[in-house]
Amino acid sequence: MSMDRRSGCPINLSLEVFGDRWSLIILRDMIFGGRRHFRELLNGSMEGIASNILADRLKRLMGLGILTKADDPSHKQKAIYSLTEMAITLVPILAHLGAWGRVWLPVSAELSIRAELLEKGGPQMWDKFMDELRHEHLGMPLDTSAGPSVRATLQAAYEAVVAGKAPGASPAA
Amino acid sequence: MSMDRRSGCPINLSLEVFGDRWSLIILRDMIFGGRRHFRELLNGSMEGIASNILADRLKRLMGLGILTKADDPSHKQKAIYSLTEMAITLVPILAHLGAWGRVWLPVSAELSIRAELLEKGGPQMWDKFMDELRHEHLGMPLDTSAGPSVRATLQAAYEAVVAGKAPGASPAA
């Protein structure tokens, strides 16, 4: 919530939504990590988000229409968080943000391989990924066999780097 | 400064740089508004930044290598802030951020015309704009006459909308 509306500038309004240290981290973990539950986001967060902040941001993102929440039929207490189309269209922004960080900031090799592949894949890969997310989160049909999923591809590359057999990059240790 | 290094993830590191409500606003005003001086940024800011926060962010962005400061020869007290290449390569991110905000947030017509044109111009227009910024801020040569500058084009469109004779859009009032 908390729509300040400091101005109607698109960049300012986007910043009022994402101008904090956690909202995009949560969306990153949902989009690239495939996390859907509170505990997954809490314990799987590499940066160590606190539970009250996670709860606050989930609430806020729901209020903004970026996430939705539904009951998990397998567990009466479990909630499943889903991305809306609004969130899925952030993929190009996250790709650019990762690409920029990879060039200018002290990223680690393991964690930047995903950003590198996503950058090389370009808009075509981003579109494919967004279609996969629409399938997972919105129940949209997935077009006929387009090979391994983007997330699986990124994950496999990450694991290869961790294992020290980086394809095209020098081993970390 | 304040490099937490919560993790070496490119998106996280980018967020540690821009995950606040003001840093990108300042860069937006420098990039699209052409502002170079403290007072220009302070008084020209549509969102009303406070002087202490502006001073803090300028210092921080300099420490990160995103801005540089130089004396203005015409005025012994005046400082000129310049974008580094690191800042100039943010243009695509700002373009995407503006495009996303324009679609999903309650932007005003006057302030979103720039984002619209920049989106339609695509990477080609962004590259041209970045070259112009390199010329202004880094003293790089500008390639032979490529028509009116991107900033001038955006500014003209903005003024046209304000004047109510929006090309292709309905008048605001």
Add this chain to the structure above:
DNA sequence: CAAACTGATTGCTTTTTGCAATCGGTTGCA
């Protein structure tokens, strides 16, 4: 010499962030 302007700085209050502990309810297992 005075007024206006330069890039800031200081003191202060309000708001946000982040940590640690905890909550009531659910589930799985012995």
Add this chain to the structure above:
DNA sequence: TGCAACCGATTGCAAAAAGCAATCAGTTTG
């Protein structure tokens, strides 16, 4: 049936950041 582990949060508290208003010393302008 009991009980530990897990579920999505909530609460209390301290620290940090944001934001406001006033002010600063030096510079330029008139």
